[in-house]
Amino acid sequence: MRQLILDTETTGLDPQQGHRLIEIGCIELIDRQVTGRNFHYYLQPDREIDAEAIAVHGITNEFLQDKPRFKEVVPELMEYLRGAELIIHNAPFDVGFIENELRLVEFPTTRLSEICSVTDTLVMARNMYPGQRNSLDALCKRYEIDNSDRHFHGALLDARILADVYLAMTGGQVSMVLETTLDSWGGGSAAGKGLSHLDLSQLRVVKANADELVAHEERLVAITKSAGKCLWVV
Structure with missing residues (x-):
């Protein structure tokens, strides 16, 4: 495109x-x-x-x-x-x-x-x-x-x-590439090796609050109106 x-x-x-x-x-x-x-x-x-x-x-x-x-x-x-x-x-x-x-x-x-x-x-x-x-x-x-x-x-x-x-x-970044350094994961790039070698139990999960979820839904509606489609809307 x-x-x-x-x-x-x-x-x-x-x-x-x-x-x-x-x-x-x-x-x-x-x-x-x-x-x-x-x-x-x-x-x-x-x-x-x-x-x-x-x-x-x-x-x-x-x-x-x-x-x-x-x-x-x-x-x-x-x-x-x-x-x-x-x-x-x-x-x-x-x-x-x-x-x-x-x-x-x-x-x-x-x-x-x-x-x-x-x-x-x-x-x-x-x-x-x-x-x-x-x-x-x-x-x-x-x-x-x-x-x-x-x-x-x-x-x-x-x-x-x-x-x-x-x-x-129109939605900012449309493709995300997970790439980390050798130091941050202790060997190899996650983008190059995949995530199977990572200890996912050590990752902190931060969940969206109610206001953030509402803002997210409004954003998806705006993207759909402007671009005709949104990858995150099923």
Whole structure:
């Protein structure tokens, strides 16, 4: 399963008013694991950036003067996106800007839905937490994800944060590997040798209390609603 956590920065809020992409960043996940094969470009928009936008992302006109234009990176971008599931927070905004850029350069494919699927984490969050704040910052606070480095918005930085948020929203870690050191078990790795050699009578069992059991059940319901299934629900 190949998923791409995607975010963009722009010169303003509306491509219909001539605003353009100035940064695009993607984090690749394969089977919910970050691969390090990211996609990131700053782009020359051939227009001025609104002062309000600069206040949000800190990207200036001077910084972008020597950056490539969208038409120079679009073949690489489309090949990178092909066949993946895009994970985007407030997807209509980013998708609208990317598709506008595709139209401007007259790229053969102008709709992302023709090459990949899109999942909107803002829609997911609103379904999971109706009536609550569901901005990326609010979700970071809810899931206790550190975003203290986020002094400005940035496409790659926000994609990295969204990757943590998405994994937390959809159940966090999906496969657990029991691995212990030689010192902790007195010889050999439990992951490599199995558990038959361990004296299980020495293990302490900590049982969940009533509040923890209720929280666990609520979590399973939330995972089922967002992902369509939950491995722990029979």
